[in-house]
Amino acid sequence: MSSVSQNFMKLFRGSSGAEIIPAQSSQKLTRRSSGLGELSRIWESAEGLCILDLGSTSPTNIRHFTENGHRIYSEDLLTASTDPELLSKDEQGSVILDSRKFLADNLVYPAARFDVVLCWNLPDYLDESLVKPVVGRLWSVLKPGGMLLAFFHTRDAGPDSPCHRFHIVGTDTLEMQKIVLRREARRGPTGAIHTAISDGFQLQRVFNNRHIENLFRDFASIKFFLARDNIREVLVVR
């Protein structure tokens, strides 16, 4: 039960943050999102928008947009970045991800196609070598005036922050679901069965405001919303 001071702080801070919904079979979080609230005004007032969702495939989001007459493209970039075929070695022999191959296989759309890109928390979990090339490609596939929503952990979040997928459940409300990677059992060349066990994606880094501004420097404008749950929401306009 929350105290009066906590409730007061909720009112005072107002905009965004996470809370636990108790009456679910598995613990799910909802969070208010000021960035989503701003975007909602766009897709509620227009028809036939072209929207790109870069999170894990979300039936909720697909239903949300198709029921309102928009076209939605779904592309799970984080999962795509785990493709073993992307691994290569640099001149020093270190294993790196091949960003050119990644962009040859992903985010392949005609220029200036999308009105909205939902990036969610992708930049925080994407491999370092892919972040700038991906943001560059997103700039090119957004229409002039198109908007992109991204979430970044703040300094306080720490490296163990679980990676969530986001489902739109209201005008400014998201449901957060922890991503648990599927266990894959494969038979190796010797016949032994290998089971890949992984809980989820790891936070790769914590961007500060200046890093974020630098990341989106080619965009026309950038707006920050600081939420209660150590998340900095960023809404950028191309």
Next chain:
Amino acid sequence: MSTPASGLAQIGKSVFIKGELSGSEDLYLDGQVEGSIALKGNSLTVGPNGQVKASVEAKGVVVQGKLEGNVQASDRVELRKSAIVTGDITTQRISIEEGAYLKGKVDIHRTDAK
């Protein structure tokens, strides 16, 4: 997981077809197909072992396996939880189970109610 009804045309999991596949009855496909599939007015079910690399045109499409290609369904598309779909989907109605993977566009064409 749905199993094929008896009497339904089936392509078993050991079958590989390359080319144009067309017909005028419902089809359960658990094998591999590369090319195109046209079942206008009928339904296609891609079973859990099914691997399709083809453009698909049908009344209804249910996917439990892997489908790579654009899907045009005059009625509905169902992506079951084991579905892995890469391609654009154009349909009137769609249902996607939690766990299904989709890389592509969803475009809903509605018929105006009178």
